[in-house]
Amino acid sequence: MNNFSIALKSSNDLVVIMPKGYVNDLGAERLESTCEQFFNKGIRKVVINFSDMQYLNSIGASVFTGMVQKTLEYKGLLCFTNIKKIHLDVFNMLGITKHVKVFKEELEAINFLKGKK
C-alpha cells in the first residue's frame, strides 16, 4: 500500500518538508532520512508542515523522537506547523514538543527561522 508521500520546498539554508497521508513506521523513517539528508548538505533549518498529514500511528510518532535527536546532534532547528490538535496531543504525550517550535502557519515558522543564525 502507498498511503504516504513527501513534498519538499527548499531555499539556501531552509527546507520545508510536507508529509502527506499516513505516517506510520515506514513513513516516519522516510521523513527522518529526508531530514538527515538536508542536515548532511548543511541545511540546518527544517520546517515540517503537517497540513496534509491525515493519520499518524504510535510507531510513526515515536520515530519523530529520533528526528529530534538528530536535530540536536546537527545543532539544527526544527519547527512543526499546521498540525491538527489530535496529532499535537500525541506529540505532547511523547514529549516531542519540548524540543521543537510549534507554529500555526508555515510562514510564521519561516519568519522565525529567518531571524536565526
Add this chain to the structure above:
Amino acid sequence: MPLGTLPEKDFFGRKEELLFLYNKALELQKSIAENIFLSGRRGIGKTELLKQLFNHLFWAQETTAPFYYFVNNALLSVSDFSRDYLTQYLCQRLAFEKKESSLLNIEGLSIKGIYSLAEERRAGWACEILDRYINTEEPLDSLRLALGAPYHASLSTGMPAVIMIDNFQMLNNLYLPDKAVSADIVYLLEKPIKFLKTQYVITGNQAEIQEMPLSAGFVKIEVQPLSIEDASAMFSSILDKYGNRTDLIPSALINHLGGNPLYISAIAKNAGIRKRSEDKDFWKVYIDDIMAGRIHSYWITAIKKALPDMSIRREILEGLHRIYHAGEPFSRDRIPGRYFSDNKYAEKITKALYLSGLVSGEFGSFRAPQDRVLTDLIDCLYMKEILGKINRDIEAELLGSVSTSEENALSFEMTIPSVKEAELVAAQCLEQIGKNLNLDRDNIEQLQMAVIEACINAIEHSKGDRIYLKFVCGEDRLEISIESSGSEFISPETGEPFIMKGLKEDIGRGWGIKLMRNFTDSVAFERTEKGMRVVLVKNLLRASKTENKDTIG
C-alpha cells in the same frame, strides 16, 4: 430420528461444522484418526451437533460405524458404567449393520440380552467381546474391555468406528466400590484414543473438560454462536410451529440472545405459546423467562449445582453482580475483599464459578462471560434476593434496561483483511459514522487514533486473515470492538497486554496502548472464542462538551 434429534430443516447454522466432522469420520478409512473436542458455551448446541453427526453417519454411509454415548450422571460406579457403555456400544454397532433403528431405542438391555441379539445376527466378534467381559472379574478390567470394545470390533470386522462421548467430564467422577472418587480412572481411555481405527469426538462442560489432562490428545473445535440470520430463522421456525407467523421479531432481541440456540428456543417457544407478535411483547416474554422461565431454571440449576452450600450463595450473588458490572478482569487473589468478603472461600468459589460457566478465563484471569442473557439473569436475582424488590419493579427495571440499551443502539459491522495499513479503512469508516452521529471533530479523531492502534495490534498478533470490527452507537456512548484470532498478547494474570522488550516497534506499541487509553473512556482486553477482542468505549455526553479545534492557535 434414532437419537431424538431435530429434523434437518430445523437444525440451523451448523451445516459446515457437520460436514467437517462427517468428512473427518470418513478419513478413518485411510487410518487418519483425529480426536476432536467440541468446545463451546453452555446451550450453544454441542450435544445436538453430536447427535446430528451420529444420524448422518448412521444413515448416509456404510463404511464407518458411529457410536453415541451420553455419560449418565447416575451411572458413576465403574461396574455400572462399563456394562452400560458396552451394551449401548454393541446395540448401536449391531443396529448399524442392517440400519435397524429400533435397536437404538432399547433401554436397559442386559449382558444376556445383548448376547442373544449378537447370536441372532451371527456377530461372532460381538460374542467374543461379551465372552471376555463375562469372564472378567476385576471392575477395572471390565472397564478396559468396555472402553476397548470399539477398537476390538474394528480389528475383527475391518470397519473403523467414530465414538462420540457426550457429558465427557463425568468420566472424572467414576469410582470403584469401596474407594473414593478417582479421577485417575479416566486415564484408561488414554490407550483407546490412540488407535488409528477409532476416532473420538467428545463434548460436555467446556471448562471441566479443559481441565482434564486427557484433553491434550484432542483437537479443540469451538462451536460458534449462530449468526444473526440463522438465529432469526430458528426463531421464526419455532414460532411457525405454534401458528404464530410474524415478520416482526425484534432484531435487537435476536442480537441480545447472542446466537445461543438454548436461549432462542426458550424464548421462541414461550412467545409461540402466548401468541405474541408485537415488538414489546417479545421483550416481555424474554423478561418473564429470565424471571421464572426455562432460562431461569436452567441457570438456577447450574448455580445450585456449582454452589451447593446455601450459606454462601447470597454473598456469591452479590460478588457476581459486582464482577458482571466491573468491566474489568480479575485474578483469583483480587477476589477476596474486592468481590467477596471472606478470603478462605476465594479459591473454592473461583473454581466453582469457572467450572459452571458463570465466569470465564481458563488461565486465572477471570471475567464475566460475553453473555447478556446471563447478565440479565444475575441482575434479576440480585434485585430479588439482595435488594428485596418485588417482581413488578424487577420487570420494569429489566425492561427499561434492555429497551434503552438495545433498541436505541445503532450498530455497524465490518471485516478488514489482516494486512498492513488495513487499519486506515477502519479509520475512514469511523469518520463517516462519526459524521452520521454528529460527533464533534475532536472525538472522531481521538477515536480514529485509538482504532488505528487497536487494529495494528490485532493485525500484528492475529493468526487468522480477518479482523472483525463492530461499532455500537448508543445514546450516550460509542463502543467499538476489534476482534481477531490472535490470543498471545494478553497476560493471563492481569488481562492486560504484554509489552515485550527488545524490539524497536515495541517502544511504539507501548505507546499505542497508552494512546488508546488516553483518547477513550475505557479500554478492555478480552479473550473470546475467536481469539481476542479489544473494546474501546467513548462516552458521548462528555464528548459533546469538548471544544472543536482543528488546528492549534
